[in-house]
Amino acid sequence: MFAQTPLMQHLVIDDQIFVNAKDEHDPDMVKIKDVIMSESKKQPTWGESLPKCFIPLELEFASLIRRNIPLITIEHLKKINSKQPIRSLSETELKVFLKFQHSIGKILYFDEHKLDKHIILSPKLLIDAFKSIVTDRSFCQGDKDREELWDVMNTQGVVSKNDIQTVWKKNTFYNDKDYLLEVMTHLDILVEPKRYDSDQKRIPVGFYYIPSMVQTEDDSGYLQSAGFKNRSIAIAFRSSSIMIPPALSFRFISYCLYVWAVKTYGQTNKEMLFHRSGVFTIDSSLDMCITCEDKMIIARLVHAKSNTLILRDVASSIYECLSSALEKISKLYIRTSSDQTQTGDASFMTRICCNSPNNPCGFHANVANQDIVWICPSHGIEHSIHTITSWIAGKDEEKCNPGCPVTNEEFLKLTPSDLHLRRLSSLYSTFEAKELAINLGWSNREVDTVLETEDPRTSSFEILRQCRDSKMVKFEDIKEALEKIGKESIHILCKLVKGKSISFDMEPEKWDLVPTEEHIDRLAPLVGKNSLPFLIELDMDFHTWEQISHRQNDRDLVRLNKDILEEWRLKFCRMHSLKPTLRKIAHAFSNIGKNIKIVDNTLSDLF
Secondary structure (H helix, E strand, O other), X not given: OOOOOHHHHHOOOOOOOOOOOOOOOOOHHHHHHHHHHHHHHOOOOOOOOOOHXXXXXXXXXXXXXHOOOOEEEHHHXXXXXXXXXXXXXOHHHHHHHHHHHHHXXXXXXXXXXXXXXXXXXXXXXXXXXHHOOOOOHHHHOOOHHHHHHHHHHXXXXXXXXXXXXXXXXXXXXXXXXXXXXXXXXXXXOOEOOOOEOOOOOEOOOOEEEOHHHOOOOOOOOHHHXXXXXXXXXXXXXXXXXXXXXXXXXXXXXHHHHHHOEEOEEOOOOEEOEEOOEEEEEEEOOEEEEEEEOOOEEEEEEEEOOOHHHOOHHHHHHHHHHHHHHHHHHHHHHOOOOOOOOOOOOOOEEEEEEOOOOOOOOEOOHHHHHOOOEXXXXXXXXXXXXXXXXXXXXXXXXXXXXXXOXXXXXXXXXXXXXXXXXXXXXXXXXXXXXXXXXXXOOOOHHHHHHHHHHOOOXXXXXXXXXXXXXXXXXXXXXXXXXXXXXXXXHHHHHXXXXXXXXXXXXXXXXXXXXXXXXXXXXXXXXXXXXXXXXXXXHOOOOHHHHHHHHHHOOOOOHHHHHHHHHHHHHHHHHHHOOOOOOHHHHHHHHHHOXXXXXXXXXXXXXXX
16 A cells, blocks of 8 residues: 555554454554564664663652552652652752653653643543544544534534533543643644734633534635635645645644634634634735645635735745744654654745645746746636745845836726825825825815824825825826826835835834734734844843743744743833833834834734
8 A cells, every 4th residue: 555655664563453443452452562562672762771860750650650640740749759768859850850751751741831830640641631522423422512512623623611621520630621721732732712802912712723623624615705816825835745644734723723813704704714724814904824735735825905915024924934833743743764864854845836726836936037927837827926926035125126016007906005005105205295195186275184184293194095085096096196296106116015114203102002912923923933033132132032942842933932022021121121012023023124014014903
């Protein structure tokens, strides 16, 4: 079956062993145990000398398990350690002991906030808790509570916290439910959705997502919605293995659920979470669609109006986070067998795709050096290379690049948003804004009325905004008006789309807001892989970086960036009697090469 495929390198058992998982007395289980023991002895660490001071605690753990005590607190362990007759371990040695025992699979210990106060002596405890929720329906027969729970998970991918309590009350691990739920959340088995109150503070919800249990296929019609091909850009992550394990897909969907909120869609506001796919909300005008297939994972950014309005800084930051997450997750599932040398090659190869919702074509990078337009071979869709390569971080240029979307006729027919007009108003004086509005069809009297009634600091923006609303202004109208007043129209429009930074003198109050939990949740993915420079730009020192990065054992970019922002907001600013503001965060983004308008755009509906 697996001959001539990369899967052969994963097979370590020569014999064919068939086990009936429903029969705990199946004799073939003995064969599997023997094979596991045989393979264990072949591992390079087998027979390695270990500190003798570890032995007493190992014996204590074995004794506790025999007495049916599968979980203890760290305080309990310290008491056991203090009573050792020869010598007790120091606190540092105790941590080394626990991490070693965890690494060889004897115990489960997570040196993470909220998790480092307990030790699971028997991993079977977590397995039993896990399979009491995530299992096949055949194992729920006769248990009405579990059958109902399974049916909801199968269709909606959610499990209520009350249902978990009901099921777990029948089990011995109920007393440790809070800790076990934290562990299952940490491992992305369960994902707690993000919900906020009117002050953008995170509030608890009554359920978890379980992506691995969703069997519902996407029948929403989202990918076939009007103008989808012209509103989206796509990139594919293709596995270097023959296939992508379903477990990896579920873990990746869980990661997306942790970072972004699930989009609701259609007349019924149905949540867009499906079997190995989902749609997530990036901001008020931008969605991200993730589709996991057997051989590749496709990520799409979908704008409400046009893909030409997708900011390159946003797309490239999201790509960096997705790519980093996939590499970290893949280390758990895609690796060679133990007798081969581990390589540093990437587990996933990325390729920009065409905008087709079905079987997208791959785009070859060498085409970008020759043309400004690419027509995909299978679907005949015409693409602006400048637009579909927005996943790749670019440099701020003084002139437009070939294929810049602002030269596209379709783009020029779009209506500029408030965001675009704020950027435009920041480029000109009030007099120039007045001149521009007159060339857009407004009268002197209409302009003067705004100047008389509006705050001088925002009058330029108000002139353009009200002019747009009354005259139904398009980008092509702005282009022509700029040419009439002697301005270089095309590159100015390009600056509006790219998000050229603006002065903080515009709407200064919003930049002085203290960032909330929702602000931080939205901004963390945008930092991308610039975590250390970002931390330094927030005036924290390298020692703080070492502490934060040390806590991030799984090297999750979004969690790391979120920890940096929380450390700055809750500890650093408090310690130095500073007020944490969005202004400082925006400065940090600017100084790491990000346009501060991605902060403005991402948080626009929260101001």
